[in-house]
Amino acid sequence: MTADLTNPVFQDEAKAREWLEASRWPNGAICPHCRATGERVKRLEGKVGRPGLWQCYECDQQFTVTVGTLYERSHIPLHKWLLATHLLTSSKKGISAHQLHRMLGITYKSAWFMAHRIREAMGDSGETPMGSGGGTVEADETYIGRKPARAKRTGHGHKLAVMSLVERGGGVRSFHVDDVSAATLRPILDKNVSRDAHLMSDEAKTYTEIGWNFASHKTVRHGIDEYVRGTAHTNTIEGFFSIFKRGMKGVYQHCGEQHLHRYLKEFDFRYSNRKVTDAERARKALKGIEGKRLTYRRTSQRLARPQAQA
Numbered sequence: 001m002t003a004d005l006t007n008p009v010f011q012d013e014a015k016a017r018e019w020l021e022a023s024r025w026p027n028g029a030i031c032p033h034c035r036a037t038g039e040r041v042k043r044l045e046g047k048v049g050r051p052g053l054w055q056c057y058e059c060d061q062q063f064t065v066t067v068g069t070l071y072e073r074s075h076i077p078l079h080k081w082l083l084a085t086h087l088l089t090s091s092k093k094g095i096s097a098h099q100l101h102r103m104l105g106i107t108y109k110s111a112w113f114m115a116h117r118i119r120e121a122m123g124d125s126g127e128t129p130m131g132s133g134g135g136t137v138e139a140d141e142t143y144i145g146r147k148p149a150r151a152k153r154t155g156h157g158h159k160l161a162v163m164s165l166v167e168r169g170g171g172v173r174s175f176h177v178d179d180v181s182a183a184t185l186r187p188i189l190d191k192n193v194s195r196d197a198h199l200m201s202d203e204a205k206t207y208t209e210i211g212w213n214f215a216s217h218k219t220v221r222h223g224i225d226e227y228v229r230g231t232a233h234t235n236t237i238e239g240f241f242s243i244f245k246r247g248m249k250g251v252y253q254h255c256g257e258q259h260l261h262r263y264l265k266e267f268d269f270r271y272s273n274r275k276v277t278d279a280e281r282a283r284k285a286l287k288g289i290e291g292k293r294l295t296y297r298r299t300s301q302r303l304a305r306p307q308a309q310a
Contacts, residue, residue: 093247121288122269131197171272
């Protein structure tokens with residue numbers, strides 16, 4: 001799949017299905033129900049079944065390439081899903097649901113739900129600690145939006161808190177947190193940052209209380225306008241926050257607290273894969289569609305936010 005928007009994969013349902021089959025099943029179709037392969041799985045052609053339908057003779061189930069993915073049971077044509085995935089992964093600051101609605105010729109409600117489904121595919125497993133082998137990890141927090149039913153006031157008490165970790169030359173992981181106390185941030189750092197990493201932060205007491213856990217901990221004192229001291233700085237993470245805020249304010253404009261963790265997945269994914277082409281980034285996002293489902297009811301209702309350290 002190239003980045004050319006005239007690519008048949010983005011225009012034709014059959015071509016999109018062929019591309020996704022080749023991407024998901026490079027060595028032949030695999031039954032999503034029993035994992036059977038080879039001669040036990042056959043494509044149903046002609047008048048026997050609809051286009052793209054397969055039959056498994058091991059478990060006697062029928063399936064298509066979208067079964068077991070985020071695209072399952074969607075009435076939106078597959079080529080529009082692939083185009084939306086490409087647009088969302090290649091737009092540096094995101095693309096609004098209204099823009100998707102206009103470009104894809106679908107309803108705004110469908111475009112909004114489609115974008116959230118694609119964000120689910122962008123999640124980082126977080127299994128490998130950041131900074132392993134002596135890398136440098138910057139930690140900082142920022143504030144955005146407004147908490148429900150909170151009046152605007154001085155300070156950050158009425159805003160939503162986001163804590164991020166950026167590995168220099170590598171990826172980023174962001175978390176929506178209730179507060180920025182050491183008790184809240186310690187579990188996130190313990191789970192996501194290697195003990196042999198070099199931690200960089202500002203002079204906030206939150207980090208000075210837990211920085212001793214790592215190979216080294218350097219701080220810069222923003223309070224006295226100190227932003228760089230040798231290798232000590234948080235400029236990398238500030239650059240990420242700049243992209244994140246420009247996207248949230250300029251493109252999305254408003255984000256409900258219950259959806260903030262999904263937008264963070266989107267910005268984390270694009271930043272962590274910034275060194276590859278748009279087409280490669282879209283292909284990587286498509287690898288995340290496996291084994292995930294997100295229904296409209298689950299997306300639209302006010303859900304409890306996942307635990308930040310999970």
